[in-house]
Structure formats: structure tokens, C-alpha cells
Amino acid sequence: MRQVIATLALLLGAAYASAQDPLPSWNDGPAKQAIVSFVEKVTKDGSPDFVPPPERIATFDNDGTLWCEQPMYFQLFFALDRVKTLAPQHPEWKTKEPFASLLKGDVKGALAGGEHAILEIIVATHAGMTTAEFEKIVADWIATAKHPKFKRPYTECIYQPMVELLAYLRANGFKTFIVSGGGIEFMRPWTEKVYGVPPEQVVGSSIKTKYEMRGGKPVLMRLPEMNFIDDKAGKPVGINEHIGRRPIAAFGNSDGDQQMLEYTQGGDGARLMMLVHHDDAAREFAYGAESKIGTFSDALMAEAKKSGWTVISMKDDWKKIFAFEN
Amino acid sequence: MRQVIATLALLLGAAYASAQDPLPSWNDGPAKQAIVSFVEKVTKDGSPDFVPPPERIATFDNDGTLWCEQPMYFQLFFALDRVKTLAPQHPEWKTKEPFASLLKGDVKGALAGGEHAILEIIVATHAGMTTAEFEKIVADWIATAKHPKFKRPYTECIYQPMVELLAYLRANGFKTFIVSGGGIEFMRPWTEKVYGVPPEQVVGSSIKTKYEMRGGKPVLMRLPEMNFIDDKAGKPVGINEHIGRRPIAAFGNSDGDQQMLEYTQGGDGARLMMLVHHDDAAREFAYGAESKIGTFSDALMAEAKKSGWTVISMKDDWKKIFAFEN
Numbered sequence: 001m002r003q004v005i006a007t008l009a010l011l012l013g014a015a016y017a018s019a020q021d022p023l024p025s026w027n028d029g030p031a032k033q034a035i036v037s038f039v040e041k042v043t044k045d046g047s048p049d050f051v052p053p054p055e056r057i058a059t060f061d062n063d064g065t066l067w068c069e070q071p072m073y074f075q076l077f078f079a080l081d082r083v084k085t086l087a088p089q090h091p092e093w094k095t096k097e098p099f100a101s102l103l104k105g106d107v108k109g110a111l112a113g114g115e116h117a118i119l120e121i122i123v124a125t126h127a128g129m130t131t132a133e134f135e136k137i138v139a140d141w142i143a144t145a146k147h148p149k150f151k152r153p154y155t156e157c158i159y160q161p162m163v164e165l166l167a168y169l170r171a172n173g174f175k176t177f178i179v180s181g182g183g184i185e186f187m188r189p190w191t192e193k194v195y196g197v198p199p200e201q202v203v204g205s206s207i208k209t210k211y212e213m214r215g216g217k218p219v220l221m222r223l224p225e226m227n228f229i230d231d232k233a234g235k236p237v238g239i240n241e242h243i244g245r246r247p248i249a250a251f252g253n254s255d256g257d258q259q260m261l262e263y264t265q266g267g268d269g270a271r272l273m274m275l276v277h278h279d280d281a282a283r284e285f286a287y288g289a290e291s292k293i294g295t296f297s298d299a300l301m302a303e304a305k306k307s308g309w310t311v312i313s314m315k316d317d318w319k320k321i322f323a324f325e326n
Numbered sequence: 327m328r329q330v331i332a333t334l335a336l337l338l339g340a341a342y343a344s345a346q347d348p349l350p351s352w353n354d355g356p357a358k359q360a361i362v363s364f365v366e367k368v369t370k371d372g373s374p375d376f377v378p379p380p381e382r383i384a385t386f387d388n389d390g391t392l393w394c395e396q397p398m399y400f401q402l403f404f405a406l407d408r409v410k411t412l413a414p415q416h417p418e419w420k421t422k423e424p425f426a427s428l429l430k431g432d433v434k435g436a437l438a439g440g441e442h443a444i445l446e447i448i449v450a451t452h453a454g455m456t457t458a459e460f461e462k463i464v465a466d467w468i469a470t471a472k473h474p475k476f477k478r479p480y481t482e483c484i485y486q487p488m489v490e491l492l493a494y495l496r497a498n499g500f501k502t503f504i505v506s507g508g509g510i511e512f513m514r515p516w517t518e519k520v521y522g523v524p525p526e527q528v529v530g531s532s533i534k535t536k537y538e539m540r541g542g543k544p545v546l547m548r549l550p551e552m553n554f555i556d557d558k559a560g561k562p563v564g565i566n567e568h569i570g571r572r573p574i575a576a577f578g579n580s581d582g583d584q585q586m587l588e589y590t591q592g593g594d595g596a597r598l599m600m601l602v603h604h605d606d607a608a609r610e611f612a613y614g615a616e617s618k619i620g621t622f623s624d625a626l627m628a629e630a631k632k633s634g635w636t637v638i639s640m641k642d643d644w645k646k647i648f649a650f651e652n
Binding site for chain 2: 202233244
């Protein structure tokens with residue numbers, strides 16, 4: 001009888017623990033363990049690693065860390081769709097690069113112009129309207145456009161384990177921020193609904209804006225000029241400018257995130273640095289050192305090993321990648 | 327007997343209401359009434375003016391709105407003290423303007439050089455160190471320096487009615503932000519303790535920073551170059567960059583705040599715009615159209631009347647200005 005009770009207690013205990021698991025899409029393994037042990041350490045009153053709630057700042061890259069970035073950055077799909085939409089108003093684009101190639105469906109040819117071509121596309125599709133108008137354009141696009149591989153809205157191509165991680169951190173008194181190379185105004189219209197991250201906690205690249213009166217109404221016009229590139233060494237700069245505190249946890253997936261992780265680690269006390277590694281061609285994509293989008297170089301892998309950053313294997317550490325999976 | 331009970335009930339009710347008054351330092355009058363009626367309107371479920379909590383954004387200027395700005399901006403006192411502290415390392419300052427005048431105590435003479443002189447002082451006192459070093463310099467100064475008139479720490483020269491207003495708004499689901507022409511990194515070390523506004527909710531002017539490794543440690547160096555001026559038409563730009571939503575309430579005190587109030591009013595639904603007017607020479611300072619610091623021009627007063635912005639008379643609307651008053 002005693003054994004029956006002990007077995008029952010164990011079973012009930014396991015069921016209870018599983019119902020309570022805040023990270024159900026994570027396999028038990030070193031990555032999940034690193035997260036849970038870090039959170040327990042910094043939230044336990046009296047622990048030498050205790051961090052007061054206001055200082056529990058966690059920063060997340062977006063492309064490739066919270067949602068997919070293949071076959072190319074989603075913001076680039078947005079820009080291409082905008083070029084098509086705007087083409088009738090721009091007959092000159094038929095013969096003008098990078099637009100001519102784009103309109104023929106030749107993305108590679110269009111991007112052959114490098115930085116300059118990308119800037120031309122951004123200026124043509126992201127500037128020349130008010131911030132409110134741009135917000136509506138993004139909201140309309142994100143509500144209707146679909147990912148070419150998954151045939152679902154881009155906002156469903158988000159990583160369920162990371163959504164759970166965001167919620168788990170917030171439930172433990174963390175403030176969660178996005179710190180992305182993507183456009184700040186491209187992300188803000190949907191991050192609150194999709195990730196629970198409000199606009200004021202989104203840091204990203206931006207173009208300049210100008211305050212003016214238009215028809216008696218005060219508006220901000222989006223200008224054809226870059227303001228800030230929130231990538232690589234720009235990430236710690238953006239974090240300081242917007243947040244004003246050094247994060248204690250940072251999550252990325254590519255060479256563009258190295259400085260954010262270094263900066264996070266550079267503070268005192270317990271720190272958590274993690275990199276998502278895309279090694280699951282079956283369920284998502286497999287890419288790394290050779291990819292131009294979301295490059296995870298051998299140097300970054302070496303740095304992670306040297307510095308004790310946890311590399312998350314999507315294949316091994318994630319039970320489920322997308323909420324829409326069976 | 328019935329009358330006795332009724333009287334008792336009335337007395338108890340009044341005592342209860344007074345104990346509950348969230349704005350005890352405000353006299354009953356149009357300003358207090360405007361605040362309370364606005365907050366009740368936007369927080370009442372089912373009201374046509376109801377605003378969901380995430381959109382309850384309130385922005386506050388700092389100098390002259392939350393704390394004093396006379397006889398000159400406190401950040402300028404900080405800069406002058408820094409010049410004195412650093413002078414032994416800069417023998418050349420003895421003959422170089424604006425430093426020579428400053429070191430002789432001739433502030434007016436030093437500032438005669440205009441914008442250029444001010445920039446020279448800022449560069450000499452605010453740049454060339456890491457962000458962490460600068461934070462410590464500010465924290466040390468603010469803990470010891472005293473206001474020349476009130477003989478108290480600058481962080482006690484804050485307006486008690488505005489501190490109550492910040493708390494009242496937060497208790498009603500608002501997120502409160504500072505949007506100041508002052509330096510963002512000059513404010514952040516103390517705004518959380520003094521106003522309950524955390525670093526990530528402070529918007530201000532800034533100089534450029536650069537991420538680098540110093541002795542193997544990742545730091546942000548403060549560069550001798552302006553990054554952003556958060557004043558006049560810069561305030562809506564700064565609000566959009568940092569917050570990404572249009573405020574529904576904004577509080578200022580000078581010409582530098584006009585665009586922030588316009589921008590706030592330009593959104594749909596209920597809005598609250600207020601300007602603190604310094605008309606109390608006995609308890610604080612009296613200044614306005616003629617003052618170079620915190621100019622409240624006749625044009626701004628006319629704009630306030632035309633647009634229905636509430637002008638707060640410190641003399642008439644505030645029962646108490648400072649917590650340290652008897």
C-alpha cells in the first residue's frame with residue numbers, strides 16, 4: 001500500500017509539474033536548463049545573484065530569433081510587395097534599377113546593386129508618408145501577406161518556444177525588449193499582439209522623421225534618410241539610447257547579435273546569453289556560416305564556446321517550432 | 327436621530343473622500359478639475375472616451391514642469407561644477423573662453439558665446455568617458471549639490487503637485503514618460519527614485535556614443551558630438567522614436583513644449599494638455615515671456631487659450647509647491 005501511494009504521488013507530481021511547465025515546447029536539455037536555472041537564481045530573494053525587478057531587462061533580436069528570416073527578411077518581402085503596388089505610379093521604374101529587376105521578379109538581380117540598391121528600395125517604399133500612414137500600410141500588409149514556404153501569415157511564422165520564453169520571463173518580473181536590425185516602425189504595429197512587446201519596448205533601425213503641420217494637422221513625415229542602424233555595434237548603442245540599462249539576458253541568432261551579447265555579459269552578476277542555431281531543415285531551415293541572411297559564422301560559434309553562451313539547437317532543443325504544427 | 331446619523335454619514339464621507347484625495351497639494355479649481363475629469367473619462371469602461379491601458383501614455387517635460395529651472399537649468403549648474411573640478415587638469419582653460427569666464431564666476435560672460443560656448447562646455451564636461459562613468463559622476467553630484475536659493479538638494483526642488491499627478495496617472499493605468507530638452511543620461515540616474523519614472527521611460531537630448539572594448543571590457547564611450555536635440559519640433563520626433571505612440575496627455579511649461587502639446591492634441595478622442603505657469607515669486611519664481619530660461623511667450627499663452635490647453639497657475643492652483651514646505 002505504501003508503495004502504491006508513493007507511486008501515485010510521483011505520478012500526480014509529474015502531472016502537476018508538466019501542467020505547470022512554463023516552457024512546454026522546449027525539450028529537457030542544457031538550453032532549457034540554462035534558462036530555468038538563470039531565472040530561479042536572479043529572482044530568488046536572498047540569493048547572491050538576486051536582481052531587483054526593475055533591472056530585469058531582457059533583449060531579443062527579431063529576425064531569426066523570434067520569427068523566421070528565410071528565404072529572405074520578411075521586411076524585404078514587404079518592400080517588394082510595395083514596389084509592385086506602387087509601380088503604376090512610377091512608369092520610370094520599368095527601366096530603372098533596382099526596380100526594373102524587381103518588377104520582373106528578379107530579386108537577386110535587384111540586390112546585385114548592394115547597399116545602394118537596398119537604400120533605394122527602402123526610400124521608395126518606406127519614406128514620403130506620415131508615420132500614421134506607414135503604420136496602416138504595414139498593418140494591412142501583415143494582415144494579408146503569406147510566407148512562401150509555410151503559406152501562413154508572417155505573424156504565425158514565429159517560434160513558439162521563444163513566445164513561451166518571453167512570457168516566462170515577464171511572469172518572473174522581466175521587462176522584455178526587441179532589439180532588431182529591422183525597421184522599428186515596421187515592427188511596432190504588430191509586436192504587442194504577437195509577442196506581448198509594446199511599441200515602447202521595440203528598438204530597431206530607423207529613418208529620420210520631421211514634425212510638421214499638414215492641413216492643420218500635426219504629423220510626422222518619414223524622410224528619405226537613414227537615422228540609425230540597429231545592428232552589430234549599433235545594438236549596444238540602441239539599447240543604451242532606448243533602455244538606459246544594461247540587459248541581464250540577451251537572445252540572438254547571428255553575427256549581428258554578437259555585440260549585444262558581449263555588452264550584456266559585460267555587466268556584473270548573473271547573465272544569460274543565448275544564440276538560436278538554425279539546424280532544422282525539416283521543420284524550418286538549416287543555415288549558418290555560409291548564409292548571407294542571418295550569418296552564424298564559425299567565429300561566432302567559437303566566441304559562444306569561449307564565452308559560455310548557450311547555443312540553442314532548433315532541432316534538439318525545440319519540441320515544437322511553430323504553434324501551427326500538429 | 328435620523329438627522330444625527332445623516333450628519334455623521336456626511337462627515338465620515340467627507341473625511342473618507344479627503345483621505346482618498348490623490349491630489350492633496352492641488353487647490354480645488356479648474357486645473358485639478360480638468361485632470362480628474364479627464365482621467366475619469368478615459369478610464370471608465372463603456373465611456374465613449376475610454377482608452378485601453380496600453381494607450382494611456384502621458385508625457386512630461388522636466389525643467390520647469392517637474393522641477394525648477396531657475397536661476398538657471400540645473401544641468402548647467404552641473405556643467406559649471408564639472409568645469410571647476412576638471413580645471414586643474416586643464417591649465418589652458420585659464421585663458422580660453424568660455425572656461426576662463428566660468429572659472430572667474432562670470433557665467434553671463436561665459437554664455438555670451440551663445441550656442442558655441444554651450445557646446446564647448448557640454449563637450450568638455452559630458453563627453454570623453456564611458457556611459458557608466460558619466461552615470462556615476464551625475465549620481466555623485468546630485469547626491470551632494472544644493473540649489474542656491476532653496477539650499478536643498480536639486481532632487482528636493484521638485485513640484486509636489488506634479489509628483490502626485492504622476493502617481494495618480496500611474497494608479498489609473500497610465501505609463502508616464504519624461505520628454506525633456508535636458509540630457510537623457512543626466513536624468514536617468516535619479517528619475518526612478520525621485521519621480522517613479524524608470525530610465526527606459528526617459529526621453530531627452532543626447533550625444534553620440536560608440537561601442538568599444540576597453541581593457542577587454544565592453545563599454546559605450548561618450549563622443550563629443552550631438553546626437554539629438556529633444557526640444558520644440560524635436561519633442562514629437564523623440565516621442566515617436568522612443569515611445570511609438572501618440573500621448574493622450576502632455577504637460578509642459580514653455581515654448582519648447584508647444585509642439586509636444588500640439589502633437590498630443592492631434593490624435594483622436596479625449597486629450598489633456600497643460601502648461602505650468604510660473605507666477606509665484608514668493609514660493610518659487612515668477613517669470614514668463616521675458617525670461618530666456620523657460621520662456622512662456624505671449625504667443626504660447628494665446629495658443630493655449632485658442633486650443634483649450636489648461637494653464638496651471640502655481641500661485642492659485644497649488645496648495646503646496648515643495649514637499650519641504652511647512
